Amino acid sequence: MRILAIETSCDETGAAVVEFDGKKVQLLSNVVASSLSxxxxxxxxxxxxxxxxxxxxxxxxxxxxxxxxxVSFNRENIPNIDEIAITYGPGLxxxxxxxxxxxxxxxxxxxxxxxxxxxxxxxxxANWIEKNSDEPTILPEFPLVALIVSGGHTDLxxxxxxxxxxxxGGTRDDAAGEAYDKIGRLLNLPYPAGPKIEQLAxxxxxxxxxxxxxxxHEGGYDFSFSGLKTAVLxxxxxxxxxxxxxxxxxxxxxxxxxIEVLVxxxxxxxxxYGVKNILLSGGVAANETLGNTFREKIAQNTHQxxxxxxxxxxCTDNAAMIGSAACFKNESMPWEEITANPELYFD
Ligand code: KG4
Ligand code: ZN
Numbered sequence: 001m002r003i004l005a006i007e008t009s010c011d012e013t014g015a016a017v018v019e020f021d022g023k024k025v026q027l028l029s030n031v032v033a034s035s036l037s038x039x040x041x042x043x044x045x046x047x048x049x050x051x052x053x054x055x056x057x058x059x060x061x062x063x064x065x066x067x068x069x070x071v072s073f074n075r076e077n078i079p080n081i082d083e084i085a086i087t088y089g090p091g092l093x094x095x096x097x098x099x100x101x102x103x104x105x106x107x108x109x110x111x112x113x114x115x116x117x118x119x120x121x122x123x124x125x126a127n128w129i130e131k132n133s134d135e136p137t138i139l140p141e142f143p144l145v146a147l148i149v150s151g152g153h154t155d156l157x158x159x160x161x162x163x164x165x166x167x168x169g170g171t172r173d174d175a176a177g178e179a180y181d182k183i184g185r186l187l188n189l190p191y192p193a194g195p196k197i198e199q200l201a202x203x204x205x206x207x208x209x210x211x212x213x214x215x216x217h218e219g220g221y222d223f224s225f226s227g228l229k230t231a232v233l234x235x236x237x238x239x240x241x242x243x244x245x246x247x248x249x250x251x252x253x254x255x256x257x258x259i260e261v262l263v264x265x266x267x268x269x270x271x272x273y274g275v276k277n278i279l280l281s282g283g284v285a286a287n288e289t290l291g292n293t294f295r296e297k298i299a300q301n302t303h304q305x306x307x308x309x310x311x312x313x314x315c316t317d318n319a320a321m322i323g324s325a326a327c328f329k330n331e332s333m334p335w336e337e338i339t340a341n342p343e344l345y346f347d
Contacts, residue, residue, distance in 0.1 A: 009091025051094025169221025204252020
């Protein structure tokens with residue numbers, strides 16, 4: 001089965017073609033156009049601008065995904081795909097509408113089933129995409145806990161099967177990526193700040209600042225990162241002029257705080273629910289220090305679990321992950337019934 005997937009929930013316009021053999025998801029093409037550089041100018045995403053960029057990119061990106069995947073067209077100019085998958089939420093309404101309306105139009109004119117996909121499941125299912133290496137792909141096994149850490153979300157989910165999914169915790173305020181971005185702004189770093197903070201943290205002294213580990217010792221699996229941002233703000237206000245060393249020190253200590261909370265809470269959930277796997281996903285999963293900390297802690301743990309994280313370009317927003325989710329949650333709907341839902345959560 002071959003699926004054309006489309007993702008436009010925020011500032012990335014993505015289209016991908018995936019092939020599914022009933023077990024593994026193979027990536028035939030993955031195209032992402034981003035309006036990130038525009039948002040870097042303003043230090044954050046302006047939804048109206050993001051939506052306009054989506055309109056510019058959507059058709060060229062879909063065309064390129066079909067060409068890259070070497071999809072053939074029949075005499076009526078209909079591509080040789082079986083289904084279309086589309087992100088219908090959560091996200092920015094203007095951006096979502098561009099993808100949803102385009103996908104509905106293509107579904108109608110090409111007469112292809114349309115599968116609505118929850119963006120959050122998309123992030124999780126990036127872990128099912130075959131890695132381009134010589135090693136055989138070992139697929140995730142249930143039960144598992146999935147940690148989604150992105151600019152908009154921090155969620156812990158228990159999955160006993162593709163159908164049996166329970167949300168067990170999430171952020172009460174800022175998402176992990178949002179904390180990176182807001183602290184980055186305090187430090188005059190370019191948006192989105194996650195990659196830069198990760199890089200600067202490498203030269204930072206871990207004992208230079210003591211930042212809070214919010215909710216670490218509370219029961220349950222909720223997170224809270226807005227207090228961390230306030231703690232950094234207080235330190236920044238005390239310092240007369242920020243030099244490179246101080247910025248690196250702050251980056252190191254705030255990243256240590258975020259990573260400690262994310263890893264400890266996820267590991268606790270993994271042992272409480274006796275899972276086989278931990279799956280990391282979302283833009284912040286691109287952070288190598290986070291992945292390596294998970295690997296270290298798992299190696300020291302008595303409860304053995306296998307750890308999964310997608311390759312870097314499949315951590316941040318892309319359509320390949322939406323195609324992958326559609327392979328396992330293959331519930332097409334009449335296009336007339338599909339609407340964008342910016343508030344969509346775990347259903
Ligand atoms: O998943 P994503 O592309 O978009 C959302 O669905 O939100 O995630 C974007 C977020 C941004 O907040 C960005 O700062 C963060 O992911 N991010 C990182 C890294 N790369 C991206 N955070 C920490 N370390 C990174 N290397
Ligand atoms: Zn995302």
